[in-house]
Amino acid sequence: MSGGIAVGGGAGVAEVGEVAAVGRGGDPAWLRARRDEAWELYEATPFPSTRSEEWRYTDVERLLPLGDLEKRPIGSKWSGELPERLRRVLASDGEGAGRVVEMDGRVVSARLDPGVATAGVVLSSLADAACSSDPVVRELLATQAVTASDGKFPALNAALWSDGVFVHVPRGVKVELPIRLSRWVSRPHTPTFTRVLIVAEERSRIAFEDEILSPDFESATLASTAIEIFARRGARVRYVSLQRMGRRGCHLASQRTIAERDSSVDTLNIALGGSVDRVDLNARLVGQGASSEMLGLYFGEDGQHFDFNTSQDHVAPHAHSDLLYKGALDGRARGIFRGIIRVHEGAQRTDAYQTNRNLLLSDHAVATSLPNLEIEADDVRCSHGATVGQLDSEALFYLMSRGLERGQAERLVVRGFLGEVLSRLGRSVVADKVMRTIEAKLVR
Amino acid sequence: MPTNEVIHGLGLDDYKFGFVTDSEPVFRARPGLDADIVRQIAARKDEPEWMLKRRLRALAIYESKPMPKWGGDLSELEETLAQTYFYSKPHEQMERSWEDVPENIKLTFERLGIPEAERKILAGVGAQYDSEMVYHSLKEEWEAKGVIFDSIEDGLRNHPELFRRHFGTVIPAADNKFAALNSAVWSGGSFVYIPPGVHLETPLQAYFRVNQERLGQFERTLIIADEGSRAHYIEGCTAPVYSTDSFHSGVIEIVVNPRAYFRYTTIQNWSNNMYNLVTQRALVHEGAHMEWLDGNLGSKLTMKYPSCYLMGEGAHGEILSIAYAGDGQHQDTGGKVIHVAPRTTSSIVSKSISKGTGRASYRGLCKVYDGAERARSNVECDALLINETSRTDTFPYIEIDERSATVGHEATVSKVGDEQLFYLMSRGLDEAEAMALIVRGFIEPIAKELPLEYAVELNRLIELEMEGSVG
Numbered sequence: 009m010s011g012g013i014a015v016g017g018g019a020g021v022a023e024v025g026e027v028a029a030v031g032r033g034g035d036p037a038w039l040r041a042r043r044d045e046a047w048e049l050y051e052a053t054p055f056p057s058t059r060s061e062e063w064r065y066t067d068v069e070r071l072l073p074l075g076d077l078e079k080r081p082i083g084s085k086w087s088g089e090l091p092e093r094l095r096r097v098l099a100s101d102g103e104g105a106g107r108v109v110e111m112d113g114r115v116v117s118a119r120l121d122p123g124v125a126t127a128g129v130v131l132s133s134l135a136d137a138a139c140s141s142d143p144v145v146r147e148l149l150a151t152q153a154v155t156a157s158d159g160k161f162p163a164l165n166a167a168l169w170s171d172g173v174f175v176h177v178p179r180g181v182k183v184e185l186p187i188r189l190s191r192w193v194s195r196p197h198t199p200t201f202t203r204v205l206i207v208a209e210e211r212s213r214i215a216f217e218d219e220i221l222s223p224d225f226e227s228a229t230l231a232s233t234a235i236e237i238f239a240r241r242g243a244r245v246r247y248v249s250l251q252r253m254g255r256r257g258c259h260l261a262s263q264r265t266i267a268e269r270d271s272s273v274d275t276l277n278i279a280l281g282g283s284v285d286r287v288d289l290n291a292r293l294v295g296q297g298a299s300s301e302m303l304g305l306y307f308g309e310d311g312q313h314f315d316f317n318t319s320q321d322h323v324a325p326h327a328h329s330d331l332l333y334k335g336a337l338d339g340r341a342r343g344i345f346r347g348i349i350r351v352h353e354g355a356q357r358t359d360a361y362q363t364n365r366n367l368l369l370s371d372h373a374v375a376t377s378l379p380n381l382e383i384e385a386d387d388v389r390c391s392h393g394a395t396v397g398q399l400d401s402e403a404l405f406y407l408m409s410r411g412l413e414r415g416q417a418e419r420l421v422v423r424g425f426l427g428e429v430l431s432r433l434g435r436s437v438v439a440d441k442v443m444r445t446i447e448a449k450l451v452r
Numbered sequence: 453m454p455t456n457e458v459i460h461g462l463g464l465d466d467y468k469f470g471f472v473t474d475s476e477p478v479f480r481a482r483p484g485l486d487a488d489i490v491r492q493i494a495a496r497k498d499e500p501e502w503m504l505k506r507r508l509r510a511l512a513i514y515e516s517k518p519m520p521k522w523g524g525d526l527s528e529l530e531e532t533l534a535q536t537y538f539y540s541k542p543h544e545q546m547e548r549s550w551e552d553v554p555e556n557i558k559l560t561f562e563r564l565g566i567p568e569a570e571r572k573i574l575a576g577v578g579a580q581y582d583s584e585m586v587y588h589s590l591k592e593e594w595e596a597k598g599v600i601f602d603s604i605e606d607g608l609r610n611h612p613e614l615f616r617r618h619f620g621t622v623i624p625a626a627d628n629k630f631a632a633l634n635s636a637v638w639s640g641g642s643f644v645y646i647p648p649g650v651h652l653e654t655p656l657q658a659y660f661r662v663n664q665e666r667l668g669q670f671e672r673t674l675i676i677a678d679e680g681s682r683a684h685y686i687e688g689c690t691a692p693v694y695s696t697d698s699f700h701s702g703v704i705e706i707v708v709n710p711r712a713y714f715r716y717t718t719i720q721n722w723s724n725n726m727y728n729l730v731t732q733r734a735l736v737h738e739g740a741h742m743e744w745l746d747g748n749l750g751s752k753l754t755m756k757y758p759s760c761y762l763m764g765e766g767a768h769g770e771i772l773s774i775a776y777a778g779d780g781q782h783q784d785t786g787g788k789v790i791h792v793a794p795r796t797t798s799s800i801v802s803k804s805i806s807k808g809t810g811r812a813s814y815r816g817l818c819k820v821y822d823g824a825e826r827a828r829s830n831v832e833c834d835a836l837l838i839n840e841t842s843r844t845d846t847f848p849y850i851e852i853d854e855r856s857a858t859v860g861h862e863a864t865v866s867k868v869g870d871e872q873l874f875y876l877m878s879r880g881l882d883e884a885e886a887m888a889l890i891v892r893g894f895i896e897p898i899a900k901e902l903p904l905e906y907a908v909e910l911n912r913l914i915e916l917e918m919e920g921s922v923g
Contacts, residue, residue: 061522356840368855371822381846383865386837391864396820396852 036141042149046156046166053160062159065344065376066315071284072228072258086111086194094192094221101437104217106131106187113170113193113200120187127181129214134172134203144176144207153236153264154203159288162262165201165234172203172233175216177243182213186246186436191231193222193257199230206236208243208271215246217438221281224254228283235263239271241295246274248438252445253282261287267327269295276303276433277333279314280445286315293320293327304333305429307446308341308373318347320362322355325385331362334429336422337373338449348380349392355385362392367399367425369418419450483535487511490636493538497605497639500612510625510635517629523784523815524753529699529727536699538637538670594652600645601656604672607643614645618676622705622733622761630729634703638672641702646681646712655684655717671702677712677740684715699727700751706734708742710764715743721750724781728754738764738793745901748775748783757815759788762796762824769798774898777810777842786816786847791827791857800831803895806842813845818861822853833863836894 035043056063090098090109098109106120108131115133130137137145150156156166173189193200208214220231231253239245251259259282265273279285291300306314320329335343345364366375377394399421407417426446430439490511494504519526594601600611608615625635644656677683700722708714714734722728728751734742744758760769771787789798804812814833835844846863868890876886 366852368852368857371855373855375850375852377848377850377852377861379846379848379861379863381835381844381863381865383835383837383844386840386842386867388837388865388867391862392846393863394848394850394859394861396850396857396859398855398858 036139038141038146039138039149042151043167046150046163049156050160050163050167053163056160062317062346065342065346066284066286066313071313072230085114086116091192091194091223093223094190097219097221098190101188101190103185104188105129105183105185108133108173108187108189110171110173110189110191110202112195112198113202115171115173118173121185124183127183128178129181129183130174130176131187132174134174134205135170137174142174145174145205148207148236148238149203149205150234150236153238153266154234154262158262158264161232161260162234165203165232165262168199168201169203169234170201172205175204175206175214177206177208177212177214179209180211181209183215184213186215186217186248189216189218191218191220193220193229193231193253196225196227196229196256199232201232203234204236206245206247207238208240208245210240211242212240213244215248217248217250219250220253220259222253222257225256228256228258230258230260233259233261235261237263237265237273239265239267239273239298241269241271243268243271245272246276248276248278248433249287250278250280250438250441251282251285252280252441255283257282258284259286261285261289263287263289264292265290265300266292266294267298267300269324270297271295272299272301274301274303276305276429276438277316278304278438278442279306279308279316280442280449283311284313284315287317289316289318291318291320291329292323293329294323296324296326298324299328300330301432302329302331302333303429303432304331304335304345305426305442306333306335306337306343307426307449308335308337308343309339309449309452310341311339312341313344314342315344316346318345318362320347320349320360322349322351322358322360325354325356325358327355328359329361332365332429332432333363334365334367334426335375336367336369336426337375338369340370340372342374342376344376344378345394346376346378346380347392348382349390351381351383351385351388351390353384356387358385358388358390360388360390364394365425366394366396367422368396369399369422419447422446422450483537485511485533485536485538485633485637489538493637493639499608502616503608506620506625507636510632511637513625514629514632514636517632520629520755523755523813524782526727526753532699532727597650597652598647599650599652600643602643604638604641604643604674607674611643611645614676615643615674618705618707619674620705622707622735623703623731628731630701631703631731634670634672634701634731638670638703640669641671641673642675642685643673644675644683644685646675646677646683646714648679648709649681650678651682652684655686657686669700669702671700673702673704675704675706675714675716677706677708677714679709680711681709682713684717686717687719698723698725700730701728702730702732704730704732706732706742708734708736708740708767710738710740712737713741715745716758717745717747719747719749720754720756722754723750724752724778726751728756730754730756732756732758733761734759734769735761735763736767736769739766740764741768741770743770744772744787745898746771746773746785746787747898748773748785751781751783753782753784755784757786757788757817759790759817760798761790761792762798762827763792765793765795767793767796769796771798771800771802772898772901773800773802773814774895775802775804775812775814777804777806777812779808779810782811782813784813784815786814788817789819789829790817791820791824791829791854794823794825794827796824796827798827798829800829800833801897802831802833803836803898804834804844805836805838805891805894806844807838809839809841809843811843811845813847814863815847817849817851818859819849819851820854820857820859824854825856827854827857827859829857829859831861833861834894835863835865836891837865837867 056068058064058067105124108118109116120131150166154162156163267273277287333345337343347362349360351358362379364377375396379392379394403421404417490507623631625632736742742760746758748754769789775783775785777783787800802814806812818829820827833846848861873886
């Protein structure tokens with residue numbers, strides 16, 4: 009196995025289970041079996057190479073020195089003070105329906121607004137929910153959305169996950185404010201594997217904001233996340249991922265959303281920090297009238313490497329999906345967008361769009377865009393577009409003629425370019441945070 | 453939604469030239485491929501030693517490269533290749549004037565629907581019958597201008613230095629598996645040289661036919677458009693229908709020297725059992741202009757992506773691509789533009805129609821290297837779907853390493869709308885006419901680029917495919 013993570017030096021999955029279940033007295037049998045199976049798949053799956061289409065532009069072996077990582081995930085729970093930066097973020101986030109803090113792959117606190125809890129909403133540590141064999145978790149965890157058969161990293165995550173978040177919204181319950189997950193990764197060359205499972209029952213409503221932070225590292229560290237979202241008939245789910253890790257942080261995310269009849273699942277992926285960020289997002293529209301808005305925003309500098317691999321699977325007819333990913337790339341940053349709209353046989357009256365726009369701010373930045381369509385139905389409206397360009401010189405000239413310095417004018421144009429994505433989100437804490445981070449990057 | 457009868461009435465699927473003329477090849481190698489076959493081909497052609505060495509090296513490359521896993525379904529191709537005759541030489545010797553052309557070949561042209569009068573106008577026709585040029589005449593005025601328009605074999609024989617300097621430089625044998633195969637067994641094709649500053653008003657034309665069952669055709673064309681020259685080359689293919697799979701794998705190399713203009717037009721209408729895997733590439737130098745006009749109507753599977761390597765400052769590349777995929781057909785086509793030098797510009801316009809169980813895939817690459825300052829490229833793909841079972845894909849690759857580059861890609865997919873049909877029918881057209889009009893309107897931006905006055909039969913092909921007015 010080249011460059012892979014040899015857990016326990018190949019001692020096997022028994023140890024995996026032990027590591028993951030430290031402090032809980034072990035996994036229930038069904039979970040242990042599920043991990044075993046995932047581990048077998050992990051071992052049977054070849055390491056992703058740039059010879060495969062999906063990993064063509066991201067050389068994991070080179071970018072992620074997995075061989076250098078500690079041979080086991082962190083077992084022990086965080087103790088002591090929260091880091092200063094995290095505390096500042098928590099303080100400024102403001103009102104929400106719930107809040108989960110995850111430290112090095114372990115949930116240290118999960119608090120839900122009492123009113124929301126009374127309505128029957130469940131917010132808990134995923135490990136706790138699994139250990140108490142919650143029937144929903146048992147049914148859906150790594151079985152339908154992000155499964156071990158999805159690839160090398162999903163398999164690894166399914167075998168080794170230590171904790172995460174479980175959200176269950178009962179029928180008809182509308183949670184107005186977002187639930188926030190704040191993750192902190194503290195240790196260099198140490199992998200963490202976590203999962204989020206969100207199940208929104210019929211006609212319910214939920215918004216979930218998932219932020220990952222870390223300090224700068226001297227050597228690479230890996231945060232692997234698996235996000236599974238189920239929207240039952242008529243439910244509405246919004247999921248936002250905000251990655252603001254420090255230097256040498258690597259984020260590998262596998263996300264799948266499953267939208268049933270007349271439901272909507274909207275996602276926003278924001279990549280600002282870290283050295284490598286790879287997001288695999290699959291939106292499945294399995295019920296008539298389902299819809300997905302898929303937004304993405306990235307700002308890369310130095311040698312940052314962002315790779316978004318999205319797919320829109322139109323399985324049912326009369327469904328709608330609309331994707332917009334926009335990114336600005338400075339320094340030696342590299343941005344890759346690979347997206348595909350698949351209209352399956354029989355998915356008539358599909359409405360699907362896909363747009364990727366890139367702004368190159370330096371001579372050494374590189375943008376790669378692969379917007380794909382695969383269409384097996386005839387009565388559809390599909391389009392895609394991709395652009396790569398530099399700052400609009402006329403806009404710059406206009407602003408400078410109004411007395412702005414070049415730097416100011418450039419910042420304004422970049423803000424306007426990326427602001428299009430945020431404006432779709434409406435007023436939110438996330439938008440403010442993103443704008444502040446981008447502003448800081450631009451001034452540098 | 454139009455009824456199936458109406459769609460059938462359009463005759464889009466009927467292969468118009470499904471006739472067979474008897475011809476007896478003088479020499480025909482056994483089916484399959486090995487070094488002996490390659491040596492036989494070279495010996496028959498009386499080629500210099502260096503070419504034989506190249507062929508053998510290419511064969512080794514071909515054998516070492518795996519079958520491509522992307523694009524169309526090539527799973528049955530190995531079997532087809534084992535049955536393929538890699539070389540045959542027809543009865544006839546090279547002909548200079550129309551009167552000397554054998555009757556059965558004249559008949560073939562007759563069946564293609566080119567009237568006698570127009571044949572005379574069609575200046576400098578090089579017709580490829582089976583694997584070699586058998587009819588080849590060149591207008592006197594062109595000869596006076598120093599233009600060379602020969603069979604590829606004559607090019608090698610009569611212009612060895614020019615030939616050797618350019619052959620295999622645009623598409624080396626190692627480029628891909630099928631380029632390697634072609635480099636090993638090539639036979640037939642054209643050699644064209646346009647001297648500096650020469651402008652050709654009438655297009656150079658070659659008709660290609662594959663006429664022998666299981667006969668592979670490995671046409672090889674090398675074109676050099678020297679500085680400031682201007683020319684247009686037209687290649688049209690029709691092939692009789694046969695029962696077993698057939699295979700065609702051409703290599704077209706074009707060098708467009710500084711400030712030259714060159715256009716290469718292909719209308720491909722192979723019968724529906726043909727594998728058509730072609731490599732076409734142009735090196736476009738400073739201030740030069742290259743256009744590929746690529747029409748793919750026939751074949752079982754076509755994989756063809758004409759490309760422009762924009763090597764010199766201000767070079768321009770254009771690819772206009774049209775694909776029609778009927779029942780059982782897969783057209784995997786598109787184009788590639790590679791920007792190497794500053795201020796290079798390019799555009800790709802692709803239109804495809806999928807009907808019945810047909811599948812049209814656009815596959816393209818736009819690459820801008822670091823240092824290709826202010827390069828600009830635009831790609832537009834439109835796909836039209838006729839039936840529920842029709843399929844279309846778009847696979848563009850956009851790789852940009854240069855900040856000052858401006859690159860755009862857009863694609864849309866649509867079906868023939870009921871409203872459009874209803875509108876036209878309310879104006880008195882019947883359903884078939886309305887359908888044909890919509891399809892014609894869809895491809896018009898590319899169809900209008902065809903040189904109507906010189907390529908009567910090429911346009912007829914398109915019209916027949918689209919309108920089905922003749923069964």
